[in-house]
Amino acid sequence: MENKILQSAYSPENFRKRGHQLIDQLADHLDKTLNEKYDKVIQWNLPEDEYVFWKKFLADGNQAHLFSEILKHTTHVHNPKYLGHQVSPPVPLGSLSGLISSLLNNGMAIYEMGMAPTAIERIITEFICSKIGYDNKSRGFLTSGGTLANLTALLSARKAKVAHDVWNDGSDRDLGIMVSEEAHYCVDRAARIMGLGDKGIIKIPATSVFNMNVSLLEEYYQKAINDGITVFAIVGSAPSTATGMYDDLKKIWTFAKNHNIWFHVDGAHGGASIFSAKYSHTVNGIDQADSVVIDGHKMMMMPTITTALLFKDGNHSHATFSQKADYLLNKSRDEDWYNLAKRTFECTKTMMATKMFSLLAIHGAELLAANVNRLCELTEEFAEMIR
Numbered sequence: 214m215e216n217k218i219l220q221s222a223y224s225p226e227n228f229r230k231r232g233h234q235l236i237d238q239l240a241d242h243l244d245k246t247l248n249e250k251y252d253k254v255i256q257w258n259l260p261e262d263e264y265v266f267w268k269k270f271l272a273d274g275n276q277a278h279l280f281s282e283i284l285k286h287t288t289h290v291h292n293p294k295y296l297g298h299q300v301s302p303p304v305p306l307g308s309l310s311g312l313i314s315s316l317l318n319n320g321m322a323i324y325e326m327g328m329a330p331t332a333i334e335r336i337i338t339e340f341i342c343s344k345i346g347y348d349n350k351s352r353g354f355l356t357s358g359g360t361l362a363n364l365t366a367l368l369s370a371r372k373a374k375v376a377h378d379v380w381n382d383g384s385d386r387d388l389g390i391m392v393s394e395e396a397h398y399c400v401d402r403a404a405r406i407m408g409l410g411d412k413g414i415i416k417i418p419a420t421s422v423f424n425m426n427v428s429l430l431e432e433y434y435q436k437a438i439n440d441g442i443t444v445f446a447i448v449g450s451a452p453s454t455a456t457g458m459y460d461d462l463k464k465i466w467t468f469a470k471n472h473n474i475w476f477h478v479d480g481a482h483g484g485a486s487i488f489s490a491k492y493s494h495t496v497n498g499i500d501q502a503d504s505v506v507i508d509g510h511k512m513m514m515m516p517t518i519t520t521a522l523l524f525k526d527g528n529h530s531h532a533t534f535s536q537k538a539d540y541l542l543n544k545s546r547d548e549d550w551y552n553l554a555k556r557t558f559e560c561t562k563t564m565m566a567t568k569m570f571s572l573l574a575i576h577g578a579e580l581l582a583a584n585v586n587r588l589c590e591l592t593e594e595f596a597e598m599i600r
């Protein structure tokens with residue numbers, strides 16, 4: 214009996230049949246959504262009602278309706294009226310590549326658990342690095358989300374800029390980072406995870422147009438130093454989440470350079486401007502950042518979750534999590550690029566690189582530029598409407 218259940222669950226024929234049905238269903242959904250045949254982006258239900266509905270479905274629902282009910286009960290991000298959240302309407306090809314990852318389930322921690330996606334990930338991150346304007350010393354990896362990527366970048370910053378080895382020895386000194394009060398909350402959260410506490414998160418007030426008030430940087434830095442805090446990093450937002458305003462990355466870089474602190478750019482939302490000749494000016498100075506985060510699932514048309522963390526000097530990405538015993542920085546740079554768990558927070562992760570690679574291989578990089586341009590133009594139109 215047990216064997217029968219397993220056989221049926223893994224049956225290639227069942228997979229084929231259900232797969233064809235599901236693709237047809239999703240293609241119809243895409244057609245209806247894109248062409249506004251559904252009148253709403255979301256058919257709102259109260260959380261408690263939704264919970265009861267799915268409880269009941271599990272007890273006695275009609276299996277044949279499972280996927281159609283999921284479609285009915287979710288947010289339709291491909292609807293042209295969808296706005297206000299940053300999760301992208303994924304390009305369908307990216308979703309199909311996600312299916313490959315789900316079935317093949319190559320965990321990516323070490324090379325033998327994902328040969329193609331590991332090599333592909335290197336190609337993708339090299340491509341993004343070149344668009345940032347980094348030279349061939351740069352290197353990066355993909356990781357599960359902007360939140361995790363920002364935390365990882367700050368850990369790299371601490372490793373690089375704090376004189377003592379906090380990762381291995383802990384710290385009894387007050388450490389701190391500087392960031393705009395308008396930055397995404399995950400930067401604050403990352404700092405707290407790192408034990409920096411309230412006084413180690415030096416929030417720079419925003420201007421009247423909601424970007425970092427860079428004229429206050431020296432004053433806030435000096436105050437922190439006088440309070441005995443070792444400031445090791447500054448984070449620029451490209452852009453901040455609530456308003457879409459980009460910080461002045463060039464000015465932040467100059468400040469970081471003068472004080473020898475790490476310059477990180479949280480470009481989770483809009484770092485994709487690097488792909489557009491028309492809008493790349495919004496991230497002027499990004500090529501000077503020590504590290505950059507860009508979310509694929511925001512302005513790069515990827516399904517969740519696909520985030521790139523890029524380092525101007527790739528050596529730093531190998532040092533972040535190194536223990537004393539394996540801290541052979543120079544050696545590991547070239548030898549271990551293909552054993553990704555050494556550099557990423559995760560051990561197992563999805564084969565996210567295949568999604569981006571399919572986009573590049575089949576649609577080409579111009580699709581990314583077209584998407585950034587379209588989103589920015591729509592935003593400009595919207596701004597005009599509400600002015």
Ligand SMILES: Cc1ncc(COP(=O)(O)O)c(C=O)c1O
Nearest residue numbers: 358359360397399454479481482
């Ligand atoms: C500027 C910015 N940084 C970081 C994040 C967090 O990224 P993720 O949702 O991929 O964890 C967001 C998400 O909205 C964001 O807007």
